[in-house]
Amino acid sequence: MGRGDKRTRKGKIFAGSFGKTRPQGKKKTAATNKEATTKSEE
16 A cells, blocks of 8 residues: 555555546536526526
């Protein structure tokens, strides 16, 4: 367990890979969703 283990977060960082342990993607913010709903209701 450590940098050589691709199943751990530290290992994925070392290997430069992504997966379930180290997700890579856009996070949706609640503020933008809230603004969109108030504009469409008017």
